[in-house]
Amino acid sequence: MVLPLPLTRSKPTAESPVEFMARSHRLRWYELLPWVVAAGAFLVYPSYLALGAQVMIMVLFALSLDLIMGYAGIVTLGHAAFFGVGAYTAGLLAVHGWGEPISALFVSAAVAGVVGAISGYIVLRTTGLTLLMLTLAVVSMLNEAANKAGSITGGADGLQGITLQPLLGLFRFDLYGRVAYIYCALVLFAVWLLVRLLVHSPFGRSLTGVRENLVRMHAIGAPVHRRMVTAYAIGAALAGIAGALQAQTTQFVALNVMSFDLSGAVLIMLILGGVGRLYGAFLGAPLYMVAQDMLSRLDPVYWFFWIGLLLVMVVMFARGGVLGVGDVIWHRLKK
Amino acid sequence: MSQILPAIVSILFHGVAYAMILYVVSVGLSVTMGLMGFANLAHGVFAMFGGYITVNLMNDYGVPFLPALVVAVVVVAAASVVLERLLYAKLYNAGEIEQVLFTIGLIFMSIAVTKFLWGPSPQHLTLPDSLKGEIQILGRSFPTYRAFIIVLGCVIAFSLWAAIERTRFGARIRASVDNRRMAKSVGINTDRLFSLSFALGSGLAALGGGVGAEILAIHPAYAIEHLVYFLIVVSVGGMGSIRGPFLAALLLGVSDTACKYLFPEIGAFFIYVALFAALLWRPAGLFGRA
Amino acid sequence: MTSLLETRQLSKSFGALVVTSDVDFRLETGARHALIGPNGAGKTTLINLITGRLQPSRGNILIAGEDVTSTSQAARVKRGLGRTFQINMLFRELTVLENVVMTVSEHRGRAGDMFRYAFSRRDIVAEAYELLERLRLGEDALRKVREIAYGRQRLVEIAIALALKPKVLLLDEPAAGVPSAESQLILDVMAELPPDIAVLIIEHDMDLVMRFAQRITVLVQGAVLTEGTPAEVMADPRVREVYLGEHHHG
Numbered sequence: 001m002v003l004p005l006p007l008t009r010s011k012p013t014a015e016s017p018v019e020f021m022a023r024s025h026r027l028r029w030y031e032l033l034p035w036v037v038a039a040g041a042f043l044v045y046p047s048y049l050a051l052g053a054q055v056m057i058m059v060l061f062a063l064s065l066d067l068i069m070g071y072a073g074i075v076t077l078g079h080a081a082f083f084g085v086g087a088y089t090a091g092l093l094a095v096h097g098w099g100e101p102i103s104a105l106f107v108s109a110a111v112a113g114v115v116g117a118i119s120g121y122i123v124l125r126t127t128g129l130t131l132l133m134l135t136l137a138v139v140s141m142l143n144e145a146a147n148k149a150g151s152i153t154g155g156a157d158g159l160q161g162i163t164l165q166p167l168l169g170l171f172r173f174d175l176y177g178r179v180a181y182i183y184c185a186l187v188l189f190a191v192w193l194l195v196r197l198l199v200h201s202p203f204g205r206s207l208t209g210v211r212e213n214l215v216r217m218h219a220i221g222a223p224v225h226r227r228m229v230t231a232y233a234i235g236a237a238l239a240g241i242a243g244a245l246q247a248q249t250t251q252f253v254a255l256n257v258m259s260f261d262l263s264g265a266v267l268i269m270l271i272l273g274g275v276g277r278l279y280g281a282f283l284g285a286p287l288y289m290v291a292q293d294m295l296s297r298l299d300p301v302y303w304f305f306w307i308g309l310l311l312v313m314v315v316m317f318a319r320g321g322v323l324g325v326g327d328v329i330w331h332r333l334k335k
Numbered sequence: 336m337s338q339i340l341p342a343i344v345s346i347l348f349h350g351v352a353y354a355m356i357l358y359v360v361s362v363g364l365s366v367t368m369g370l371m372g373f374a375n376l377a378h379g380v381f382a383m384f385g386g387y388i389t390v391n392l393m394n395d396y397g398v399p400f401l402p403a404l405v406v407a408v409v410v411v412a413a414a415s416v417v418l419e420r421l422l423y424a425k426l427y428n429a430g431e432i433e434q435v436l437f438t439i440g441l442i443f444m445s446i447a448v449t450k451f452l453w454g455p456s457p458q459h460l461t462l463p464d465s466l467k468g469e470i471q472i473l474g475r476s477f478p479t480y481r482a483f484i485i486v487l488g489c490v491i492a493f494s495l496w497a498a499i500e501r502t503r504f505g506a507r508i509r510a511s512v513d514n515r516r517m518a519k520s521v522g523i524n525t526d527r528l529f530s531l532s533f534a535l536g537s538g539l540a541a542l543g544g545g546v547g548a549e550i551l552a553i554h555p556a557y558a559i560e561h562l563v564y565f566l567i568v569v570s571v572g573g574m575g576s577i578r579g580p581f582l583a584a585l586l587l588g589v590s591d592t593a594c595k596y597l598f599p600e601i602g603a604f605f606i607y608v609a610l611f612a613a614l615l616w617r618p619a620g621l622f623g624r625a
Numbered sequence: 626m627t628s629l630l631e632t633r634q635l636s637k638s639f640g641a642l643v644v645t646s647d648v649d650f651r652l653e654t655g656a657r658h659a660l661i662g663p664n665g666a667g668k669t670t671l672i673n674l675i676t677g678r679l680q681p682s683r684g685n686i687l688i689a690g691e692d693v694t695s696t697s698q699a700a701r702v703k704r705g706l707g708r709t710f711q712i713n714m715l716f717r718e719l720t721v722l723e724n725v726v727m728t729v730s731e732h733r734g735r736a737g738d739m740f741r742y743a744f745s746r747r748d749i750v751a752e753a754y755e756l757l758e759r760l761r762l763g764e765d766a767l768r769k770v771r772e773i774a775y776g777r778q779r780l781v782e783i784a785i786a787l788a789l790k791p792k793v794l795l796l797d798e799p800a801a802g803v804p805s806a807e808s809q810l811i812l813d814v815m816a817e818l819p820p821d822i823a824v825l826i827i828e829h830d831m832d833l834v835m836r837f838a839q840r841i842t843v844l845v846q847g848a849v850l851t852e853g854t855p856a857e858v859m860a861d862p863r864v865r866e867v868y869l870g871e872h873h874h875g
């Protein structure tokens with residue numbers, strides 16, 4: 001089970017490879033599991049809907065990182081920058097009277113995408129430690145900006161006073177978070193469809209090529225830098241949507257949405273689930289958030305220790321995350 | 336005129352002292368990056384523990400400054416070798432993602448451990464009397480402690496340079512930075528070389544953390560808070576070089592001090608903008624070998 | 626007269642080490658040209674300079690009379706340059722077919738497409754598969770590159786280069802490391818290359834060179850020692866001297 005596309009075939013069959021490939025991207029039943037779970041959770045746990053919405057926002061955020069890191073192979077410490085840009089954009093729009101949530105999502109995505117394109121154009125000329133440093137510098141810089149521009153952003157106190165109009169003019173955001181939950185689920189669903197199409201498109205496959213073998217990509221004449229910047233900007237825009245959802249559903253933007261901590265957290269979610277597999281985000285983000293909920297209830301101060309230890313263990317013993325381990329077990333069983 | 340000159344001198348003085356700390360802490364990272372190609376984001380953790388050990392030996396056990404520093408350096412260097420052999424070495428051939436996540440994991444663990452051992456608040460270094468006052472240079476007075484840091488930084492930079500350029504150990508390091516496989520094939524024991532230089536780098540970081548505790552405050556989030564600056568020194572300086580990070584640290588330390596002094600509101604932005612411009616211009620760093 | 630590919634006083638140094646010095650070299654349409662020389666002579670470096678993987682310290686590179694010295698690798702591929710690597714440069718985790726599909730998409734300018742599935746382009750996949758069948762790689766199409774034999778991986782290198790439909794094909798030791806039993810496959814493929822493309826091959830195996838090449842250039846310490854027909858080159862006493870003193874790999 002090489003998620004999500006099984007493109008290899010060990011035994012020859014009558015079917016031509018061309019036809020085999022052409023149906024390789026069809027939807028498989030297990031790809032619908034997250035949505036079954038999301039619908040089930042809505043019915044079974046009506047009192048946890050706010051947490052559920054948060055989880056889906058983080059899934060979306062991790063999914064946007066998967067495009068950049070899992071597919072294009074760009075390791076970044078600054079992905080929270082775009083989450084933050086989206087959150088502040090949506091928050092400021094709402095504070096200043098643009099309370100229509102869906103159009104605000106699009107604006108947030110656009111702003112984050114532009115910031116991603118510009119910063120990506122610069123940082124992606126470098127590699128390795130320098131690239132890590134520059135991505136981190138972008139977050140630090142934006143964080144500093146939001147902090148200093150306290151009159152606009154609320155600075156360290158956070159941005160307050162976000163009020164939203166009803167969704168589609170019909171559904172008021174309710175206290176139980178029912179509308180927010182459905183809203184987040186639908187947005188996540190739409191983004192998932194988009195990302196699924198993207199990673200299976202020629203563009204997505206060429207990102208895989210960039211990750212796997214840069215030298216070869218140059219030699220077949222691929223415009224590598226442009227592809228990477230494009231992927232980075234799209235990932236940034238999607239992260240912006242996640243940030244905007246967070247601002248809209250919690251009606252608050254904290255300064256720490258743009259921080260190393262959040263960049264690190266989303267990296268961890270993705271590695272826990274599995275990198276470059278499209279569904280890692282759907283497993284990793286809930287796992288992380290549930291673990292955070294439980295562990296920080298045990299002792300809030302030392303939560304960092306356990307998550308750090310978990311990270312070290314995953315890297316040492318379970319490289320592919322949950323999906324990677326699943327892969328190994330699946331292959332053992334098949335033999 | 337009479338206002339400007341003292342300001343410049345003061346900026347230079349404090350900027351250079353700051354630069355020396357950045358240099359001593361970061362130079363080891365440059366070596367591990369150049370030598371092992373390892374993106375060790377947790378390098379600052381070694382500096383932080385150096386700081387904690389120094390401060391606590393002095394405050395809780397009455398150990399004098401210099402012996403406390405020595406103990407901190409030795410303990411951290413020894414601990415780092417254990418870590419290197421047991422964990423880091425397993426990831427030398429792993430991808431960048433794995434190295435980054437592993438070292439972030441170490442940072443997170445260090446935050447919890449230091450909170451548990453020493454609490455969340457910053458630690459204060461009580462300077463020995465000999466470093467407390469001020470000294471007169473050219474009719475002006477400067478804090479002795481910062482002058483001490485500047486001298487120490489220069490001595491370390493010079494010794495490192497001499498060690499790398501003039502000793503067999505240094506020749507091996509240079510050979511391995513240039514071409515690891517080649518170095519191995521001519522019989523250089525790269526494993527031992529890696530461990531030794533890793534220990535040296537972490538020991539220096541611990542020294543920087545201890546000596547610089549008054550400049551970079553020691554607290555649990557130390558390794559994250561200053562990570563950008565450590566990485567800037569290494570990237571702008573160019574990986575695997577001794578001279579590059581020194582120049583980069585000087586540039587960063589002085590301009591950061593100047594910007595924060597002259598434009599306290601927007602000072603940090605100048606640094607970042609200059610940084611982006613510099614690396615757009617020369618992606619491999621300003622002072623590295625091409 | 627303009628050549629398909631030309632270098633003028635092409636030079637490259639790594640620090641103090643001069644690896645290419647003043648190389649003037651021409652390749653015409655339909656040429657079958659071999660580049661030989663001892664290990665470390667700078668043969669691979671010359672190909673890297675021509676394709677733009679390395680920037681020369683001095684000199685120029687022209688494709689069909691146009692100076693491409695400062696253009697990107699992608700721009701040169703567009704102008705008809707294709708290459709193979711001495712050491713495999715493949716997407717090892719992807720299938721053989723995907724390696725070639727990726728290249729064909731790139732060649733057709735469709736690799737940036739975002740809103741359709743890559744493999745639903747039957748025309749592209751079919752073109753890639755036909756190429757693989759032509760190179761007798763059809764059976765391996767759906768296997769991962771890293772799972773197939775080394776000799777067949779070398780064929781995938783060639784398949785990728787051919788998928789770009791190059792006007793100039795640069796082959797860097799295509800049979801390097803292939804057991805002689807399997808190297809016949811590679812020879813067959815080379816014999817069937819389209820006659821109108823120019824081929825430059827780096828090769829240590831002199832039998833292969835003599836069978837394939839119409840002209841030979843000998844490179845020693847980065848500089849052209851001599852150039853001519855195989856008979857001329859073999860008769861040259863300086864070439865004998867270089868090769869007699871040398872123990873080179875096969």
Ligand SMILES: Nc1ncnc2c1ncn2[C@@H]1O[C@H](COP(=O)(O)OP(=O)(O)OP(=O)(O)O)[C@@H](O)[C@H]1O
Binds near residue numbers: 666667711
């Ligand atoms: N990136 C580099 N940095 C420094 N030196 C290099 C680099 N690439 C190649 N060289 C040196 O340039 C010289 C020529 O190398 P090159 O690979 O072009 O030789 P070659 O003729 O292809 O040899 P072979 O027959 O072994 O493939 C060698 O001495 C090599 O060590």
Ligand SMILES: [Mg+2]
Binds near residue numbers: 668669670711
């Ligand atoms: Mg070669």
